[in-house]
Amino acid sequence: MPGLFAYLVVAALLFVIGVFGVLTRRNAVGILLGIELMLNAVNINLVAFARLHGDPVGLLFAMFTIAITVAEVAVGLAIVIVIFRVRRTIDADRLDLLRG
Amino acid sequence: MASALIVLALPFGAFLLLALVPPLRRRGTVAGWLSILAMAGAFAAALSTWLGDARGSVVVPWLPGDGGPMATVGLLVDGLSAPMLVLVTLVSLLVQIYSLAYLHDEPAPSLGRYYVYQSLFAFSMLGLVLSPTYLQMFVFWELVGLCSYLLIGFWYTRPAAARAAVKAFWTTKLGDLGFIAGIVMLWSATGTFEFDALFRMAKDQTLPVDGLATIMFLIYLGAVGKSAQFPLHVWLPDAMEGPTPVSALIHAATMVTAGVFLVARSEPLFVLVPGVLALIATVGALTALLAATMACVESDIKRVLAYSTVSQLGYMMAAAGAGASEAGFFHLLTHGVFKALLFLGAGAVIHAVGTNDIFRMGGLWRVMPQTGLVFIVGTLALAGVWPLAGFFSKEEVLAGVWAGGRPGVFVVLAVTALLTAFYMFRVVFITFFGHGHPHGEAHPHDPPWLMRGPLWLLAILTVAIGLRFALGGAGEHHPPVWLTALSLALAGTGIALAWAMYKARWLPVEVVQRPLAPIEFLARRRYFLDAIYGAIYRGALLGFSRLVGFVDRYLVDGLLNVASAWSLRAGDVLRRIQTGQAQDYVYGVAFGVLVLLAWAQWWRMP
Numbered sequence: 167m168p169g170l171f172a173y174l175v176v177a178a179l180l181f182v183i184g185v186f187g188v189l190t191r192r193n194a195v196g197i198l199l200g201i202e203l204m205l206n207a208v209n210i211n212l213v214a215f216a217r218l219h220g221d222p223v224g225l226l227f228a229m230f231t232i233a234i235t236v237a238e239v240a241v242g243l244a245i246v247i248v249i250f251r252v253r254r255t256i257d258a259d260r261l262d263l264l265r266g
Numbered sequence: 267m268a269s270a271l272i273v274l275a276l277p278f279g280a281f282l283l284l285a286l287v288p289p290l291r292r293r294g295t296v297a298g299w300l301s302i303l304a305m306a307g308a309f310a311a312a313l314s315t316w317l318g319d320a321r322g323s324v325v326v327p328w329l330p331g332d333g334g335p336m337a338t339v340g341l342l343v344d345g346l347s348a349p350m351l352v353l354v355t356l357v358s359l360l361v362q363i364y365s366l367a368y369l370h371d372e373p374a375p376s377l378g379r380y381y382v383y384q385s386l387f388a389f390s391m392l393g394l395v396l397s398p399t400y401l402q403m404f405v406f407w408e409l410v411g412l413c414s415y416l417l418i419g420f421w422y423t424r425p426a427a428a429r430a431a432v433k434a435f436w437t438t439k440l441g442d443l444g445f446i447a448g449i450v451m452l453w454s455a456t457g458t459f460e461f462d463a464l465f466r467m468a469k470d471q472t473l474p475v476d477g478l479a480t481i482m483f484l485i486y487l488g489a490v491g492k493s494a495q496f497p498l499h500v501w502l503p504d505a506m507e508g509p510t511p512v513s514a515l516i517h518a519a520t521m522v523t524a525g526v527f528l529v530a531r532s533e534p535l536f537v538l539v540p541g542v543l544a545l546i547a548t549v550g551a552l553t554a555l556l557a558a559t560m561a562c563v564e565s566d567i568k569r570v571l572a573y574s575t576v577s578q579l580g581y582m583m584a585a586a587g588a589g590a591s592e593a594g595f596f597h598l599l600t601h602g603v604f605k606a607l608l609f610l611g612a613g614a615v616i617h618a619v620g621t622n623d624i625f626r627m628g629g630l631w632r633v634m635p636q637t638g639l640v641f642i643v644g645t646l647a648l649a650g651v652w653p654l655a656g657f658f659s660k661e662e663v664l665a666g667v668w669a670g671g672r673p674g675v676f677v678v679l680a681v682t683a684l685l686t687a688f689y690m691f692r693v694v695f696i697t698f699f700g701h702g703h704p705h706g707e708a709h710p711h712d713p714p715w716l717m718r719g720p721l722w723l724l725a726i727l728t729v730a731i732g733l734r735f736a737l738g739g740a741g742e743h744h745p746p747v748w749l750t751a752l753s754l755a756l757a758g759t760g761i762a763l764a765w766a767m768y769k770a771r772w773l774p775v776e777v778v779q780r781p782l783a784p785i786e787f788l789a790r791r792r793y794f795l796d797a798i799y800g801a802i803y804r805g806a807l808l809g810f811s812r813l814v815g816f817v818d819r820y821l822v823d824g825l826l827n828v829a830s831a832w833s834l835r836a837g838d839v840l841r842r843i844q845t846g847q848a849q850d851y852v853y854g855v856a857f858g859v860l861v862l863l864a865w866a867q868w869w870r871m872p
């Protein structure tokens with residue numbers, strides 16, 4: 167069984183891949199997917215530490231996160247759909263209404 | 267005492283009534299008659315005060331202080347204030363009657379306003395005369411100055427009048443600053459404002475004052491401003507922008523003599539400081555001479571009279587400075603009568619002709635003989651011709667100055683006497699006997715009786731006072747015969763010179779003018795005093811304004827402008843980092859997290 171370090175490396179890689187996706191994707195759906203990856207990296211960490219300490223609360227938190235992620239994706243996709251209906255695009259470069 | 271209080275109360279009552287009851291004031295003539303009625307009562311009371319033998323003072327506490335009142339108010343009737351009361355009430359009364367006709371073209375509310383001012387002025391002047399303390403005198407002194415301002419600027423829509431009013435106010439205030447400073451210094455040294463107490467101390471040589479000379483000099487400054495002494499005389503000629511009756515009352519007969527009155531009143535203190543007295547005499551003589559030369563080249567009839575007033579005030583001051591303040595006061599009284607007469611006469615002429623310029627008059631003797639006659643009576647009195655009032659007072663002034671041991675002042679005053687006769691008869695010959703210039707549309711004629719009455723009364727008084735002294739001898743003072751001869755000769759020479767130059771015309775004006783060209787040049791430009799004051803005023807005020815403007819514009823505003831400019835620029839720079847794109851913000855967050863991580867890992871290492 168691989169040690170804690172391996173889990174953490176995987177989680178870190180997953181998280182960085184998610185950040186990379188969020189930063190580089192121009193498609194709003196792609197950005198949402200990146201966020202999803204980041205959240206799951208955190209889940210891996212939670213589970214790994216729960217296992218290390220033998221404490222089920224960490225598992226509980228992972229379940230929580232999964233539930234909240236579902237809700238977040240639902241809201242995020244809904245927003246993306248509304249934006250598409252209004253602006254006829256979901257290209258993040260062109261969504262700059264807050265430009266100063 | 268009661269009658270003195272009535273003298274004071276009647277004009278004040280009239281003032282309150284007119285000022286507080288607008289319907290009364292707006293009905294101009296009614297207001298006028300009310301004021302005149304009050305003035306007539308005051309005159310009667312003043313006469314009874316003068317003739318009665320109630321002399322002395324009444325004071326009541328005013329400002330409370332530790333151990334007795336700090337200041338008192340009251341009434342003081344003595345040999346100085348009693349005749350002054352009669353003069354003020356008499357001239358006020360006649361001027362108010364005269365004004366009713368002189369200002370009949372004035373709209374009713376405006377006329378009412380005029381009488382409000384007149385009543386207030388009479389009250390203030392009488393209060394000044396009756397003051398038993400310096401403080402009360404100062405209060406009324408300022409009130410009188412206020413009335414002068416209001417009346418000079420009576421036609422306030424005329425820019426010249428408004429300017430003249432402000433100028434008079436400012437110039438006299440300059441002297442008043444000295445006056446109040448002197449009073450306060452005197453009070454802080456002695457603890458009292460009362461004349462009685464101060465004079466008693468002065469007599470017993472127990473005045474606990476260091477630097478009395480400074481104090482008396484400061485008090486004298488007040489008199490310099492009010493009595494138009496050199497170098498603060500510049501306001502008086504400009505004050506002629508007011509209605510002519512105002513000039514007669516305030517700027518000839520009464521208010522301007524307040525300075526002389528002050529010096530005469532304070533004589534027991536002034537005699538302790540011979541240096542200041544010498545200054546008073548010298549400045550008085552200088553004023554008399556300068557004003558007389560300016561009068562010789564002036565072509566505005568009222569301004570000639572104004573300069574002659576300044577000149578005569580110089581006479582009075584010189585007498586007071588030479589230690590003959592009763593002679594100066596005597597001249598004040600007679601001068602008040604005949605100068606009022608001259609001004610009212612000039613007013614009648616101006617009223618008839620519609621101009622102040624003597625060279626646009628001429629030949630008025632034929633059309634207004636009564637005015638001409640009374641004007642000549644006044645002129646003779648001012649020139650100092652026997653047996654009119656002016657002769658005796660002027661002679662007494664000259665005798666007093668001579669006896670006071672000031673030959674320099676005496677010579678200057680003697681020359682001034684000659685000039686006085688000359689410039690007054692210059693006006694008479696040009697105005698009344700010159701070639702009949704076309705008077706345009708106007709048909710000059712003698713004024714209505716409302717104006718003629720006061721004129722005749724003053725003329726008769728001028729003659730009567732003179733005759734009284736001619737028959738009864740000039741009191742206990744018997745001036746030397748050579749002095750009488752000299753003053754008559756001076757007056758005669760002046761008149762003859764004016765006659766030769768302006769009536770007979772066998773002495774061309776140019777012949778006299780040429781050798782005197784430098785003086786004429788200076789006199790025509792009023793010795794550049796107005797220009798100098800203008801320059802100082804502009805230099806000081808505008809210079810200071812520029813400094814303030816610079817500070818405001820470049821320091822205060824500049825600071826704010828720099829702050830706002832930098833805010834704008836900073837905002838402009840900062841605006842650019844707000845791209846509105848969510849991913850850029852995420853970059854920021856990620857970078858921030860990295861920084862925090864780095865900080866936590868390395869910089870915070872113990």
